[in-house]
Amino acid sequence: MDEIIEDVLTLTWGGQDIGPEELSTHGLAAMAEASWDQVGTDQDGADKGSAEAATLQFGGACRLRCSAERVRRLLENLFRNAIEHGGDTVTVRVGALSDGFYVEDDGAGFSGDDPEAVFEAGYSSSDEGTGLGLSIVESIAKAHGWSLSATQSEAGGARFEVTGVDVEAVGSAHS
Numbered sequence: 001m002d003e004i005i006e007d008v009l010t011l012t013w014g015g016q017d018i019g020p021e022e023l024s025t026h027g028l029a030a031m032a033e034a035s036w037d038q039v040g041t042d043q044d045g046a047d048k049g050s051a052e053a054a055t056l057q058f059g060g061a062c063r064l065r066c067s068a069e070r071v072r073r074l075l076e077n078l079f080r081n082a083i084e085h086g087g088d089t090v091t092v093r094v095g096a097l098s099d100g101f102y103v104e105d106d107g108a109g110f111s112g113d114d115p116e117a118v119f120e121a122g123y124s125s126s127d128e129g130t131g132l133g134l135s136i137v138e139s140i141a142k143a144h145g146w147s148l149s150a151t152q153s154e155a156g157g158a159r160f161e162v163t164g165v166d167v168e169a170v171g172s173a174h175s
Contacts, residue, residue, distance in 0.1 A: 007088070011174075017055040018067050022067045025065050026064055026066060027062075027063050027170070028167040029094070031072050035079060038076065055091040056079075056094070059095025060096035062096035062168060065145055066164065073140060077137045080094075081098060082157070085107050085158070086106065090106060092105045096169065097163065099165060100164065100167060101162055102159060102160060102161045103159075104158065104160070107157040108157065110152065110158060138158050147163045148160065148162055
């Protein structure tokens, strides 16, 4: 019940438009690492046992003009989704695009013919899922004025692309 309440509150909060005063420039890798650290713990810091064997990799660094708090939540939801559907040993890759970024995994990918259906509130391929995680991701992207798409990764897993982002490319170092 707590997870559902938290998801609904985040969905509501994430869907609110973001004003220019809430935007600043943040490194994608730093936000991804902070989000990854949160995936294996609950709000009280207790281990939930999900991301210990999973791997996070980077495919190009960039800086984004965004609300860091909301983007971290977007990334946390994508990471949890990858682990829930790809297993504890899934590899998740985050990287830069010319006009945004992607998050992909080497898990099982999407069931069905329409990967975009995963963004519908209530959609879940798991009996334990609330079906709100990817809907939250979409609402956060839209609040920034970005586009979000889902497709299959080269490794056969899920790939999410966030485009329409004000991106500043940086060297290979995490920033």
